[in-house]
Amino acid sequence: MLTLIIIKLITCIAVFAISLGVAAYATLWERKFSALLQDRVGPDRAGPKGLLQPLADGGKMFFKEEIIPNVSNKFLFILGPSLFMLTALMTGSVIPWGKDFTTAGGSIISFQITDINIGVLYLLGVVSIGVYGIMIGGWASNNKYALLGAIRSSSQMISYEIAMGISVIALVITAGGTLSLREIVGQQDAGYANIVYQPLGFLIFFVCALAETNRAPFDLPECEAELVGGYHTEYSSMKLGLFLFAEYINMFISSAVMSAFYFGGYNFPFAQELYNAIGLQEGSIWISLIGFGAFFTKIIIFICVFMWIRWTLPRFRYDQLMNLGWKILLPLSLLNLAITIGVEFLRGNLQL
Amino acid sequence: MKLTNRSKVVSNKEQSLSERMYLPGIAKGMLITASHLFKRRATVKYPDELRPIAAVFRGQHILKRDENGAERCTACGLCAVACPAEAITMESAERKKGEEGLYREEKYAKTYEINMLRCIFCGLCEEACPKEAIFLTDRMVATEFEREDFIYGKDKLVEKVDKRIDVTKRQTIEVAEFKKIPGLKHNELWQGKLKK
Amino acid sequence: MLGFTITQWMFGILSFLAIMFALMVVFSRNPVNSVLYLVLTFFCVAGHYLLLNAQFLAVVHIVVYSGAIMVLFLFVIMLMDLNQEKEPQKTWLNKLIAGVAGGLLLFVFVGSLKGAEQLQLETYGASQIGLVKNLGKVLFSEFLFPFEIVSVLLLAALVGAIMIGKKEIR
Numbered sequence: 001m002l003t004l005i006i007i008k009l010i011t012c013i014a015v016f017a018i019s020l021g022v023a024a025y026a027t028l029w030e031r032k033f034s035a036l037l038q039d040r041v042g043p044d045r046a047g048p049k050g051l052l053q054p055l056a057d058g059g060k061m062f063f064k065e066e067i068i069p070n071v072s073n074k075f076l077f078i079l080g081p082s083l084f085m086l087t088a089l090m091t092g093s094v095i096p097w098g099k100d101f102t103t104a105g106g107s108i109i110s111f112q113i114t115d116i117n118i119g120v121l122y123l124l125g126v127v128s129i130g131v132y133g134i135m136i137g138g139w140a141s142n143n144k145y146a147l148l149g150a151i152r153s154s155s156q157m158i159s160y161e162i163a164m165g166i167s168v169i170a171l172v173i174t175a176g177g178t179l180s181l182r183e184i185v186g187q188q189d190a191g192y193a194n195i196v197y198q199p200l201g202f203l204i205f206f207v208c209a210l211a212e213t214n215r216a217p218f219d220l221p222e223c224e225a226e227l228v229g230g231y232h233t234e235y236s237s238m239k240l241g242l243f244l245f246a247e248y249i250n251m252f253i254s255s256a257v258m259s260a261f262y263f264g265g266y267n268f269p270f271a272q273e274l275y276n277a278i279g280l281q282e283g284s285i286w287i288s289l290i291g292f293g294a295f296f297t298k299i300i301i302f303i304c305v306f307m308w309i310r311w312t313l314p315r316f317r318y319d320q321l322m323n324l325g326w327k328i329l330l331p332l333s334l335l336n337l338a339i340t341i342g343v344e345f346l347r348g349n350l351q352l
Numbered sequence: 353m354k355l356t357n358r359s360k361v362v363s364n365k366e367q368s369l370s371e372r373m374y375l376p377g378i379a380k381g382m383l384i385t386a387s388h389l390f391k392r393r394a395t396v397k398y399p400d401e402l403r404p405i406a407a408v409f410r411g412q413h414i415l416k417r418d419e420n421g422a423e424r425c426t427a428c429g430l431c432a433v434a435c436p437a438e439a440i441t442m443e444s445a446e447r448k449k450g451e452e453g454l455y456r457e458e459k460y461a462k463t464y465e466i467n468m469l470r471c472i473f474c475g476l477c478e479e480a481c482p483k484e485a486i487f488l489t490d491r492m493v494a495t496e497f498e499r500e501d502f503i504y505g506k507d508k509l510v511e512k513v514d515k516r517i518d519v520t521k522r523q524t525i526e527v528a529e530f531k532k533i534p535g536l537k538h539n540e541l542w543q544g545k546l547k548k
Numbered sequence: 549m550l551g552f553t554i555t556q557w558m559f560g561i562l563s564f565l566a567i568m569f570a571l572m573v574v575f576s577r578n579p580v581n582s583v584l585y586l587v588l589t590f591f592c593v594a595g596h597y598l599l600l601n602a603q604f605l606a607v608v609h610i611v612v613y614s615g616a617i618m619v620l621f622l623f624v625i626m627l628m629d630l631n632q633e634k635e636p637q638k639t640w641l642n643k644l645i646a647g648v649a650g651g652l653l654l655f656v657f658v659g660s661l662k663g664a665e666q667l668q669l670e671t672y673g674a675s676q677i678g679l680v681k682n683l684g685k686v687l688f689s690e691f692l693f694p695f696e697i698v699s700v701l702l703l704a705a706l707v708g709a710i711m712i713g714k715k716e717i718r
Contacts, residue, residue, distance in 0.1 A: 037385045041395040121607040128615025139626050151623055158616060179680055312385040
């Protein structure tokens with residue numbers, strides 16, 4: 001019992017640290033990558049090759065003056081970013097980061113904090129709670145623009161959650177009706193990755209993930225020029241930092257979810273052949289670590305695609321954004337669901 | 353008049369299906385940005401590396417001293433007359449006994465000021481100078497916080513005795529050749545052949 | 549611990565929190581705070597679902613109620629800008645009617661609780677009743693008719709909302 005708790009504690013801390021670390025370096029990579037795409041050099045002054053830039057940015061955020069609007073609700077004003085950060089970090093707990101391995105003592109240790117049998121729903125639930133951080137933050141600022149920005153962002157998130165949920169349902173049907181992320185990843189071990197069966201579903205999920213994480217081209221909170229920013233207009237110092245940082249954690253987690261759902265998570269093509277060639281036994285820690293590396297490579301590729309899109313596409317207008325969500329993605333995801341059900345029924349995987 | 357060959361004619365025609373799906377357009381745009389990953393960086397890391405500048409680059413002015421360390425300027429005012437931006441002012445004074453080492457000519461500039469905010473760095477002062485005293489160098493004018501600090505006096509303009517600034521490159525071949533042409537009033541004045 | 553199992557402790561704590569937050573919903577002066585307390589109450593109720601091994605219900609409760617419906621409530625309340633100065637003065641008649649109605653509701657609740665048998669929660673303890681698969685099977689066989697009726701009701705509400713939302717009726 002005690003060893004289990006210790007192991008879980010270590011996994012928790014590891015996931016926590018990796019989420020924060022990846023998010024921190026994603027901020028640097030965002031700037032570097034945008035520079036590369038625009039024929040610039042990017043930040044390279046802090047430390048060797050600018051590698052300490054996230055520390056400098058964080059330090060700057062911490063030492064900035066903290067302004068809490070005079071007539072705002074102070075408790076809710078502080079609660080908003082905390083809640084947003086909390087939900088961003090909570091999602092990491094159900095993602096299977098690697099294969100289980102067996103220790104010398106014979107106990108099985110998994111690379112996942114917890115495997116709940118409704119993991120997919122848990123993800124959707126936590127994401128839907130994330131809206132509250134935005135709403136509370138925007139309202140507690142006691143500023144019309146922040147309030148409008150909060151309503152804009154949260155209605156955007158709610159709208160895209162629907163298409164996202166329906167595309168996930170189609171995925172779950174393909175994956176054999178399981179809602180556990182571990183099983184969804186596991187069943188891609190033997191066969192093909194789910195992207196082969198769900199190309200349209202992946203596209204919808206990807207667009208929705210962009211919208212859910214408030215990334216470009218759906219980054220209306222960022223547009224200070226046209227809309228006076230978004231829900232974080234009144235925020236300063238590390239509270240603003242938390243909002244911005246949570247966005248990067250969300251991006252990391254949604255990349256992880258996408259690679260787990262559609263690209264086989266820690267599996268990669270010819271994995272078993274590779275393990276046989278090196279002579280690794282089933283249950284070896286090296287298999288877990290190699291799988292973890294493969295998973296991470298996929299995540300990093302996804303993060304790069306997120307950034308690539310951000311520095312390519314112009315921002316949507318708000319009505320275009322809503323039209324895309326409700327009039328295009330929702331019918332498309334329903335169509336995808338119908339096709340999936342039909343195909344699965346014909347394949348004999350579904351019974352009446 | 354056609355200014356660029358990248359211009360496109362805008363039309364209001366109905367979008368075709370592939371255009372309305374946007375995905376091909378998005379893919380095209382993504383490829384364009386991706387191609388920039390492999391292009392040359394346009395950045396010059398300024399304090400570490402300098403942009404290559406021409407030998408005759410017109411930067412901050414300098415008032416030269418001659419080989420003995422005496423100021424060459426004789427406060428004739430030709431540079432101030434030539435200056436199209438009226439950035440140069442000066443006051444002249446007569447050289448006293450015992451100051452021969454300081455000033456080359458009998459008359460010298462007591463004050464000499466250039467307003468760097470007015471100056472357009474055209475180089476006409478340099479051309480007008482009959483005494484080879486003022487030159488523009490490849491140095492940049494530093495930034496300041498106050499407008500007054502941009503009015504450079506003799507303390508900033510006259511070159512230090514121990515820190516001479518090389519302006520031999522400033523005298524381009526053309527100028528050197530021009531100054532050798534006999535019969536030109538400017539040249540004879542400079543060579544001391546013509547008395548005032 | 550004090551003769552209670554962990555489940556009973558959890559039940560007690562969750563119930564206490566749920567009732568406390570529910571009271572806060574009623575007593576807090578600021579409507580936005582009320583909504584937020586209501587969200588917390590929903591979380592406690594979701595916790596109760598978890599204790600009953602109904603994970604699906606718990607998560608759906610959070611997704612639908614906390615994640616969607618209460619956000620819409622919050623939209624409306626935030627945009628209406630309700631605050632103490634603008635609060636309409638309630639007459640004593642209003643208060644009396646509200647008191648009588650609330651009292652009657654309480655009476656009904658107490659009466660129904662008194663007549664109800666005590667549920668044997670332990671029987672559900674180890675079963676898989678709350679899993680999605682079992683719930684789906686029950687929903688689409690035994691309770692198919694009510695399920696479809698509810699969906700028709702929702703559809704009607706949807707159409708009604710669109711009709712109201714339309715600027716002009718052609």
